Amino acid sequence: MAKSGAEIFKAYDIRGIVGKSLTEERVRQIGHAIGSEARDRQVKTIVIGRDGRLSGPAFAEALSQGIRASGIHVIDIGQVATPVTYFAAHHLETGSAVMITGSHNPPEYNGLKMMLAGETLAGDTIQQLRLRIEENRLHQGEGSYQQQDVREAYLQRITSDIRLQRPLNIIVDAGNGVAGALAPVLYRRMGCRVRELFCEVDGQFPNHHPDPAKPENLADLIDALQKTDAEFGVAFDGDGDRLGVVTKSGQIIFPDRQMMVFAADILERHPGSQIIYDVKSTALLASWVKDLGGEPVMWRTGHSFMKAKLKELGAPLAGEMSGHIFFKERWYGFDDGIYAGARLLEILSRVDNPSALLEALPSQPSTPELHVDCGKEGAQHSLMASLTERARFHGAKDIVKIDGLRVEYPDGFGLVRASNTTPVLVLRFEGKDSKSLKRIQHDFRQALLTVHPELTLPF
Structure with missing residues (x-):
């Protein structure tokens, strides 16, 4: 592969624009590299799945050809949510899976998330795949191919363990992402009354973008909650590994506050446990966990980093502000928005007014995730290095x-970090009141402009 394709090898996954930086031939080459790496790790079989993007079927065929060319067997589980592919790696005992997904990116994007021998590939291990291709260090062989449907096994695994105390009346907004084919089915089996909003899988995402981290993408769900008798709503990103939650009155319960609900539930059964959260999360989460007798552990943003920390500590729960929630208690430790939704339903079915419980969770003034454009790729890291030093x-x-x-600070926090996926700085601020919040933002504005006076800041 020409070195010009290096930009698609990101920190957490491989991702590019279909037909430009990511072609069928390139996917086949990457498959050959993944299969070769799998052989070196004594892996014999890899599960592959794909989300609802239009390029998915062709890329699945190319990926399968590449993996099999290395002598590795392929089990193709078809069009599924990313967490179902992770589930299949456990259920089919391969420990290895590749998901073809563009996640929450625009329709013209697609990519690959990879797990080999139980390890989520990230950082250097993803770059090693690129080097394998460039140096032609590829094993040759003839792997077999089979198709298998694991959706029923996934549904049964969840419904055999999760029980609702009463039926709930909810709305599911899948944003035409792949979760729309499965989440309503699961929640109805659990006993819920489900209204579907944009649950037809459509890789063009014709109604709104499937990213519940952005409030504008939840406007239709908020409107539907106000016009119906539904108790609350849940939303998913394009590949179903992130959860959004909205109350009856339209309040968005961001994932760091969702983590409060999950932590309280888990700490009842596992007192003193460690609860992992990322650097973007509210400071209130740490004090909430401490008050419940748990041990809060702050860690790096990124699903692969979170999974590695979860495994290292043996913690029952981890979560990120972006919406990736990882349950090790009663589940497998991978991020699964559909399963997180099921766990939330179980907890909320114990109360008469779920929205009141959610809205009573502690909160204080904060910003959403803010981005500062740094121009070219890599600039965010050099700017961050200067900032750390000066x-x-x-x-x-x-x-x-x-x-x-x-x-x-005694009355809040400010965060600035370099994005691992795009040339931006990511910022978030929180204060005990609006005055504290403004003061902390002012401190950061001065620090950033001292290092780089030309920056355009969104705060």
Whole structure:
């Protein structure tokens, strides 16, 4: 593969524009590299799945050809949510899977998320696939191919374990992503009354973008909740590994507050457990976990980093502000928005007014995730290095450097980190009141403009 394709090999996955940076031939080459790496790890079989994007079937065929060319067997589970592909790796005992997905990116994108021998590929291991192709270090062989449907096994595994105390009346907005084919089925089997919003799988995403992290994508769900007798709503991203939650009155319960509900539930059964959360999460989550007798652990943003930390610590739960929630208790430790939704339904079925419980969770003034464009690829990392070296934050009680700079103040926090996927700085702010929030933002504005006076800041 020509070196010009290097930009598709990202920190957490492989991702590019269909027909341009990501072609069928390139996917076949990547499949050959994945199969070759699998052979070196003594893996014999890889599960492959795909989301609802229009390029999915052709890419699945190319990926399968590439993997089999290395002598590795392929089990194709068809069009499914990303977590169903992870589930299949456990259920079919392969420990290895590749999901063809563009996640929450626009329709012209697609990509690959990869797991080999139980390890989610990230960072250097993804770059090693690129080097294999460039150096032609590829095994040759003839792997077999079979198709298998694991959706029923996935549904049964969840419904055999999760029980509702009463039927719930909910709305599911899948944004025409692949979760729409499965989540309503699951929740009805659990006993819910389900209204479907954009649950027809359509890779063009004709109604709104499937990314529940952005409030504008939840406008239709909020409107539907106000016009019906539904108790609350859930939403999914394009490949079903992230969960959005909206109350009856239209309040968005962001994932760091969802984590409060899940942590409280798990700590009842596993007192003193470690609960992992990412650097973008509210400071209220740590104090919430401590008050419940748990041990909060802050860690790096990124689903692969979270899974690795979960495995290292043996913790029952981890979660990110972006919506990736990882249950190890009663589940397998991978991020699964559909399963997280089922666990939320189980908890909320114990109360008469789910929205009241959700809205009573602690909160304080905060910003959503803010992005500062740094221009060209890599610029965000050099800017972050300068900031770490030169910035001074007056009145800070602690500066956490596990992933960028999270500056903790007595009355809030500010975060700046380099994105691992696009040339931007990611920021988030929180304060005990609007005055604190503005002061912390002012500190960060001064620090950033001292290092790079030409930056355009969104705060």
